[in-house]
Amino acid sequence: MKKILVTGAFGLVGTELVLELQKRYGKENVVAAAHSKNPGEFDGILEQADVTNPEEVKALVKKHGIDTIFHLAGILSVGSEKNPAAAWEVNFNGLKNILNVAKDEKLKVFWPSSIAVFGPTTPKENTPLHTSLEPTTIYGVAKVAGELLCQYYFNRYGVDVRSIRYPGLNGWRADPGDGTTEYAIHIFYAAIKEGKYVCPLKPGTYLPMMYMDDAINGTIQLMEADPSKITIRTSYNLSGISFAPDELVSEIQKLVPNFQVFYEPNHTQAIADSWPKSIDDSDARKDWGWEPKFGLEEMTKEMFDNLKKKLKM
Secondary structure, eight states: SSSEESTTTTSHHHHHHHHHHHHHHHHGGGGEEEESOOOSSOOEEEEEEEOHHHHHHHHHHHHHHHEEEEEOOOOHHHHHHOOOOOOOOIEEEEEHHHHHHHHHOOOEEEEEEEEEEOOTOOOOOSBBBSSOOOOOOHHHHHHHHHHHHHHHHHHHHEEEEEEEEEOOEEEESSOOOOOOOGGGHHHHHHHHHHHEESSSSOTOOEEEEEEEHHHHHHHHHHHHSGGGGOOSSSEOOOEEEEEOOHHHHHHHHSSSOOOOEEEOOOOOOOHEEEEEEEBOOOHHHHOOOOOOOHHHHHHHHHHHHHHOOOOOO
């Protein structure tokens, strides 16, 4: 990786990934591309890009001599249900455009899949990499199709595309978005600012989660791995922590003893119920040495301390 383009550069993952890539490869070698989101102050190379317009993407690749794309632009699970047509256009056709540019320009690509590829027929515990993929959301459908498309472009055209099925990701730098697992970010804002929170999921709803530092390190580790070590060209399972809302609340209450939570499950409960409780990521551990560092207690303290500084509270 010498010249890197990051699409969706100011979303939940992109905000932190761009900073880490700049640190490792130099600010002059990382191009942050956003569609419409204004990052405010940004120290680095900033461009606008619509991933549904392949010529726009190709022009950026040529302008900056890009050899690697981290394609993060997308619409999350809850937002996708609000506008399935737009979700398909961005999440699937956007990926197809990136892969076509990668094929033409001989680029390496990272694309994030998600635990949303799983569905009600998937085993809930220690979910294997190769299993039933029958999602019930348009977000999940696009991710399954995207995984198969990545494998196809590798097999048919030799595109070095690599992917991770992200679990729920918890980070503090970017504002939380419209995703099923992002209650676990919103809850920290509520604990710090208001001392109370209405949780959209019921107690005991276990979901695979991960602190953002682990996700960023795992992503870069995968992309830096020798191609001979990459045996999965759909998407690797990746696991960090599995917890339920009430367990997270207990950890937060160690820091905010008077924090109150009211459980009022909404439409996101059905999505959460269709996803696994825990993930088997043995292929990632075996192939390229993946190992998470943050448990629930460590993640909670990091999230709380950093958000307090961010919010100046």
